[in-house]
Amino acid sequence: MLNVLNDVPHDDTVNPVEQFLRSERMPHIWCPGCGIGTTVNSFAHALIESKIDVESLALVSGIGCTGRVAGYVKLDSFHTTHGRAIPFATGLKLANPKLNVVVYSGDGDLSAIGGNHLIHAARRNIDLKVICVNNLIYAMTGGQTAPTTPGHATTSTNPYGTFEPAFNLPHLVEAAGAVYVARWTTFHVRQLARSISEAFQKKGFSFIEVISPCPTLYQRRNKMGDGLDTMKYYKEKSKVRHGAPTSEVGLTLNGEIAVGKFVDRDRPDYQSMMRAQYVETLGERYIEESETECVCG
Amino acid sequence: MIVTPSLGDLVAKGRVSIVVERCKACGFCVEFCPTHVLALSSAFNSKGYHPPHVVHPEKCSGCDLCGMYCPDFAINGTRVKEAGARDEKAAPAGGGAK
Amino acid sequence: MKADPHGVLTGTHFIDGDHACCEGALAAGARFAAGYPITPSTEVVERFASRVPTVGGTFIQMEDELAASIALQGGVWGGAKAFTVTSGPGFSLMMEHIGYAAMTETPCVFVDVQRGGPSTGLPTLPAQADMMQARWGSHGDYEIIALCPNSPQECFDLTIKAFNLAEEFRVPVMFMMDEVVGHMTEKVVIPPADQIEVTPRKHTRKSVEDYLPYGTNGDLVPEMAHAGEGYKFHVTGLTHDERGYPNMTPQTQDTLVRRLQSKIRKAADRICLFEEERLDDADVVVVSYGITSRVAQRAIDAARSRGLRVGKLRLITAWPFPEHKIKELAAHVKAFVVPELNLGQMVREVQRAADGMAKTFAVSHAGGGVHNPDEILNAIVEASRC
Numbered sequence: 018m019l020n021v022l023n024d025v026p027h028d029d030t031v032n033p034v035e036q037f038l039r040s041e042r043m044p045h046i047w048c049p050g051c052g053i054g055t056t057v058n059s060f061a062h063a064l065i066e067s068k069i070d071v072e073s074l075a076l077v078s079g080i081g082c083t084g085r086v087a088g089y090v091k092l093d094s095f096h097t098t099h100g101r102a103i104p105f106a107t108g109l110k111l112a113n114p115k116l117n118v119v120v121y122s123g124d125g126d127l128s129a130i131g132g133n134h135l136i137h138a139a140r141r142n143i144d145l146k147v148i149c150v151n152n153l154i155y156a157m158t159g160g161q162t163a164p165t166t167p168g169h170a171t172t173s174t175n176p177y178g179t180f181e182p183a184f185n186l187p188h189l190v191e192a193a194g195a196v197y198v199a200r201w202t203t204f205h206v207r208q209l210a211r212s213i214s215e216a217f218q219k220k221g222f223s224f225i226e227v228i229s230p231c232p233t234l235y236q237r238r239n240k241m242g243d244g245l246d247t248m249k250y251y252k253e254k255s256k257v258r259h260g261a262p263t264s265e266v267g268l269t270l271n272g273e274i275a276v277g278k279f280v281d282r283d284r285p286d287y288q289s290m291m292r293a294q295y296v297e298t299l300g301e302r303y304i305e306e307s308e309t310e311c312v313c314g
Numbered sequence: 315m316i317v318t319p320s321l322g323d324l325v326a327k328g329r330v331s332i333v334v335e336r337c338k339a340c341g342f343c344v345e346f347c348p349t350h351v352l353a354l355s356s357a358f359n360s361k362g363y364h365p366p367h368v369v370h371p372e373k374c375s376g377c378d379l380c381g382m383y384c385p386d387f388a389i390n391g392t393r394v395k396e397a398g399a400r401d402e403k404a405a406p407a408g409g410g411a412k
Numbered sequence: 413m414k415a416d417p418h419g420v421l422t423g424t425h426f427i428d429g430d431h432a433c434c435e436g437a438l439a440a441g442a443r444f445a446a447g448y449p450i451t452p453s454t455e456v457v458e459r460f461a462s463r464v465p466t467v468g469g470t471f472i473q474m475e476d477e478l479a480a481s482i483a484l485q486g487g488v489w490g491g492a493k494a495f496t497v498t499s500g501p502g503f504s505l506m507m508e509h510i511g512y513a514a515m516t517e518t519p520c521v522f523v524d525v526q527r528g529g530p531s532t533g534l535p536t537l538p539a540q541a542d543m544m545q546a547r548w549g550s551h552g553d554y555e556i557i558a559l560c561p562n563s564p565q566e567c568f569d570l571t572i573k574a575f576n577l578a579e580e581f582r583v584p585v586m587f588m589m590d591e592v593v594g595h596m597t598e599k600v601v602i603p604p605a606d607q608i609e610v611t612p613r614k615h616t617r618k619s620v621e622d623y624l625p626y627g628t629n630g631d632l633v634p635e636m637a638h639a640g641e642g643y644k645f646h647v648t649g650l651t652h653d654e655r656g657y658p659n660m661t662p663q664t665q666d667t668l669v670r671r672l673q674s675k676i677r678k679a680a681d682r683i684c685l686f687e688e689e690r691l692d693d694a695d696v697v698v699v700s701y702g703i704t705s706r707v708a709q710r711a712i713d714a715a716r717s718r719g720l721r722v723g724k725l726r727l728i729t730a731w732p733f734p735e736h737k738i739k740e741l742a743a744h745v746k747a748f749v750v751p752e753l754n755l756g757q758m759v760r761e762v763q764r765a766a767d768g769m770a771k772t773f774a775v776s777h778a779g780g781g782v783h784n785p786d787e788i789l790n791a792i793v794e795a796s797r798c
Binding site for chain 3: 039042071072073075077087088091092093094095096097098100101104105106107108109110111112113115116133134137291295299302303304305306307309311312313314
């Protein structure tokens with residue numbers, strides 16, 4: 018008899034997302050109404066739809082609420098240091114180019130402390146799929162201002178309201194060189210899954226921003242209701258603007274959220290360029306990978 | 315005389331599974347189910363949240379939007395293979411031990 | 413296992429320490445390096461950048477040391493032997509990731525070609541003032557291994573040793589060179605590959621179902637897997653259990669951190685390498701490492717020719733500190749003389765290990781040059797009188 022209280026059914030009613038979860042670690046630590054789990058559903062559906070070989074997929078995260086995704090997914094996953102998921106992922110990818118490497122981290126982790134790595138990886142067009150869950154705040158540490166916090170929101174480090182301009186992340190990464198840039202919200206579950214699938218088909222630096230509620234901190238401090246209220250706001254105020262100039266998609270406190278695929282272009286990725294350069298200069302002398310097993314013996 | 319088909323004539327094409335202990339009662343599934351199959355129950359799970367329950371099973375199409383929205387991986391919808399109303403309610407927590 | 417011949421530049425070379433270190437890394441099987449330019453270390457990665465495309469592997473110059481110090485770890489988990497190279501200011505930036513490597517048990521090598529500090533200090537001049545930082549620079553309780561070469565030949569040989577220790581103990585190894593050793597050009601003999609022993613990665617043979625990323629079965633060093641092999645394992649810097657899952661309780665913390673410490677400390681006798689000379693009848697022992705050990709040799713020889721009974725203990729392994737050796741010596745010598753290119757770092761360890769049984773004389777030098785052998789000789793003379 019199925020204990021519907023806490024057992025996961027093992028028949029054909031099983032959630033297709035479940036196969037990608039470390040079920041023994043559920044329930045997770047994210048707050049009621051937090052959107053991170055919702056993004057994981059879209060991610061899981063993208064894995065299924067794109068028929069990616071999950072055994073050669075590695076997921077790298079940084080520190081923060083979104084960083085905890087790495088610990089909940091049943092994949093080769095690396096929960097690294099604050100801001101440094103991208104360089105770790107770069108090392109992974111360069112050492113094993115057959116890996117499909119996903120970086121799954123938050124707005125503070127990727128654009129503040131990790132900002133330098135974000136722009137360089139985009140510049141280099143390293144073949145990484147970056148999913149940036151943007152809840153406009155530093156959530157894990159209690160609600161401090163992030164570079165994405167729209168003015169004049171109240172945060173714990175700007176108790177009288179922020180006054181700094183916020184990053185327009187799609188604009189930033191496009192300028193830095195990303196080949197695929199999209200933004201959705203946690204309301205757009207199917208579109209997000211589709212974008213992630215598209216990114217998997219793309220070679221180069223792909224960046225998908227997902228606007229997500231932080232009901233406990235961002236929304237509460239700014240009297241914006243709970244997670245459900247925020248989802249309704251996303252539904253009401255999002256406007257699909259595929260191909261919009263990224264300079265125009267900045268976010269404001271309660272305003273329109275431009276969503277869609279903004280950039281989809283082709284540029285040789287880092288490893289292709291590296292190979293081409295070495296082949297041109299070294300010819301036959303170029304050895305891409307060590308022929309001998311010199312690590313494990 | 316106009317005969318309006320009653321709701322009781324609808325045949326559910328899907329059914330919902332709920333993992334009660336994972337639910338944090340965010341309300342996304344209730345809100346975004348396109349056919350309003352769900353409502354938050356008055357029962358509690360062991361963390362004190364009201365999980366959803368199925369109030370209109372016959373309206374479930376198995377679209378799994380509930381599953382896609384649920385941030386806690388606590389619910390999902392699947393299509394049933396054969397026609398026929400299936401009533402799959404999550405047992406209310408009442409004395410849920412874990 | 414034997415070294416991969418592709419990476420071994422067999423022959424007799426006339427190269428400097430930085431270049432020899434690069435060759436040592438290649439001989440050890442390193443096929444990934446992430447670096448950032450900083451004097452006086454840059455030549456190590458410049459040579460690697462030049463060599464590795466014809467050996468097989470990758471070098472990437474990252475945007476800063478923070479990136480380099482973690483990119484190399486991504487490289488390790490992707491299946492390569494990897495290292496990075498830096499000096500003082502970069503070493504400081506790398507500290508968080510040295511801690512991450514220790515916590516996640518990522519085998520890798522960090523080369524620090526020490527220069528004058530603190531801060532920007534003396535970019536082109538030597539010091540040995542990062543020794544304590546090598547041991548304690550990152551936050552929390554962890555252990556590392558640190559090696560100190562004193563010649564370009566040792567820069568080759570000991571780099572291989574560094575990689576081998578890293579793999580054996582799944583620990584970041586600090587390769588503490590100094591600017592003089594890095595930039596001095598001497599004869600370096602690189603043997604044929606089949607004469608070079610290289611430690612393979614402790615890769616698991618267990619099935620996916622049975623494998624525990626941080627399970628140990630009695631052996632203090634867990635078995636490793638690489639991304640992309642189907643193990644679907646999790647690695648985190650959070651305090652974790654044998655499954656690698658975060659488990660933030662005092663009990664798990666105690667188990668984990670004590671094991672990280674024990675795996676090095678219990679093997680200290682095996683890990684600690686030193687060179688000893690004329691210790692049997694010594695009244696005074698000069699404890700030194702790196703370039704200072706070569707200057708000290710001059711002073712020791714001069715002291716002996718004056719009839720002073722002085723012995724030499726050269727630290728090849730600085731961490732774990734060979735306290736057992738110092739204790740053993742302290743029982744029958746009068747004093748230790750510890751010359752260093754710093755204002756007293758390893759001398760504190762000597763003093764601690766001697767535990768009052770023998771006196772300790774520091775011969776400090778703020779860096780920027782090497783000691784005059786007479787400074788060390790005078791200290792030996794003074795120590796002999798006590």
